[in-house]
Amino acid sequence: MRVFSYLGNARPDYRSLMREQIDLLIEGVSIPVNRLVIAEQTHSKLVHQCTAADCGAGLGDHPQIAVADGFITDIPNQYLLIRTADCTPVLIYDPSGKAVAALHSGREGTRKNIAGQAVEQLVESYSCKPQDLLAVIGAGICAEHYEVSPQIYDDFITSLAQMGIEAQSPRYRHLDIQGSIYRQLIHAGLLPGNIHEHEICTFEREDYFSFRRDGTHNRQINLIGIQDE
Ligand SMILES: [Zn+2]
Structure with missing residues (x-):
């Protein structure tokens, strides 16, 4: 078993995938469209444990996984797809290939600590060790x-503090989503050396979709799956 993980930029894009509904070719690897799983992404902290029947969710007439903003699986050749444009995608996996997770952690998902939620479920469902x-x-x-806004800022900082997670912010009314996710993963028991940060700002980079910059409805594709060799 090996884990295939991919954090995308504007190509291949989500809108083209929805229009064409054909297999994705990513870094020389063909990802069958009928093995993708897509969630509704409602800014929840719901992490869905996938079954084999979830393959193809969000494609054709197979509905998306309702409400969820994250999923976990141990099913080989099932690819969890998260779409983002300013919200942060997070991929978590056991290097043995035992289980993987993909999360949409925007402001609300991060405020609710969806990353910590996913780690808990990986431990409970698949006996992973943080x-x-x-x-x-x-x-x-x-x-x-x-x-x-001041209200949103205060809510965010307060929510993290209540979970015992240091709510650092570089300055008033600015939210450090990626840094907050990092601290949530540490709080969940991951080791600093096991967390990789891309440190890419979608707002600054023209080769990424940014909702705040463009109001775009298109999205980056991010995915992870266990490959059966
Ligand atoms: Zn920036």
Whole structure:
């Protein structure tokens, strides 16, 4: 078993996938469209445990996984797809190939600690050990470019503090989503050396979709799956 993980930029894009509904070719690997799983992504902290029947969810007339913003699986050749444009994608996996997770962690998902939720479920469902898990925090909007209202700022900082997670912020009314996710993963028991941060700001990079910059409806494709060799 090996894990295939991919954090995308604007190509291949989500809208083209929806229009064409054909297999994805990513880094020389063909990802069958009928093995993808797509969630509704409603800014929840719901992490769905996939079954084989979830393959193809969000494609054709197979509905998306309702409400969920994350999923976990141990099923080989099932690929969990998260779409983002400023929200941060997070991929977590056991290097043995035992289980993988993909998360959509925007402001609300991060405020609710969906990353910590996913780690808990990987432990409960697949007996993963947090200290073994690897995580990648993908491209999202950086703190400098993410200014929010005083109310939203206070809610975010308060929620994290209540979970015992240090709610650092570079300055008032700016939210550091990627840094917060990093601290949530540490709080969940991951080791610092096992967390990789892309440190890419979607707002700054023209080769990424950014909702705040463009109001775009298109999205980056991020995915992870266990490959059966
Ligand atoms: Zn930025």
